[in-house]
Amino acid sequence: SSGINAEYGGGSYVVKSELPELLSKAMKKVSGLESKVRDMERLNEKLEKRIEESKSVKHSYVDLEEEVKVRKNELDILSEEKTRSELTARKFRSLLDSTKLALDGIVNQITGSLEEAERKTDQEKKGSV
Helix, strand or coil: CCCEEEEEEEEEEHHHHHHHHHHHHHHHHHHHHHHHHHHHHHHHHHHHHHHHHHHHHHHHHHHHHHHHHHHHHHHHHHHHHHHHHHHHHHHHHHHHHHHHHHHHCCCCCHHHHHHHHHHHHHHHHHHCC
């Protein structure tokens, strides 16, 4: 032995006086790695939270889509009812118009008959005087 105090450390010889410095460097490296691991864990938690939120948003979107389908269906039904109501209203309007025409005709006949009767009465009065 040459008198240098050395130990075998993982494939290479290390002088004992260097051990505290190497140990310190290794500990710094370990604490740096632990810090990186904690950062990665925090990032992972954030990502998991975002995944959960996006799932929640997707559920909300699916619920909204379903709501839109239901409303559209209700709108279609209301539209059909409106069309039926409009057709019924047109029928009644047509019936009202023809009834009004018939009543106008009757009123005109009655008015004409009354005027004719009035003329006859006037002529009879003139003729009897």
